Amino acid sequence: MAQVRKTTHSRNSSPRKTARKANTRRSGTAHKSTKRATRRWSQRVTEESDALDLKQGVFKLTSAKRIAASLKRSAEHSSRRKTGAYRSALSMLTFYINRAGKTLPRTQRTRLERAKVELKRAFGRE
Incomplete structure (x- = not known):
């Protein structure tokens, strides 16, 4: 831990600046405990999105056309x-x-980039 020096403050500097820095350091430890809970926010978005109810494993399908068809069906x-x-x-x-x-x-x-093209075709957006 760094030592805090007592210095005389000029008219432009304020002793509050050092107090803010100290508070920021302390709040950093509290942040670590909450970081673990929010670590997989992107996985949660994929599973519980308000946009779509995706079929499980849709992005792991072997065909770009099947991926596009599944996404289209879910979206519609x-x-x-x-x-x-x-x-x-x-x-x-x-x-x-x-x-990813x-x-x-x-x-x-x-395959996923080809699925974008197939999705465009499926919706008639070529």
């Missing part, structure tokens, strides 16, 4: 989505790709 049957079916389906697919990041295997990434 959802009564909780806040926007159009195409936009909801595409945003969920994009969210999954972005969430670098850990997504290249073959699966290309």
Whole structure:
């Protein structure tokens, strides 16, 4: 822990600045306990999204057409989505790709990118 020096303050500096820094440090430890609870927020979004009720394992399907068809079906049957079916389906697919990041295997990434094109075709947006 760093030592705190007592210094004389000039007209422009205030002793409150050091107090804020000290409080920030203390609140950092409380943040660590709450961090564990919110660690998997993206998984929760995929499972409990207001946009769509996804079929389990939809992103692991082997065909881009099947992924697109499943997303379309989910989007069209959802009564909780806040926007159009195409936009909801595409945003969920994009969210999954972005969430996986670098850990997504290249073959699966290309399949999901092809699913975007298939989704566009399924909704007649070419």
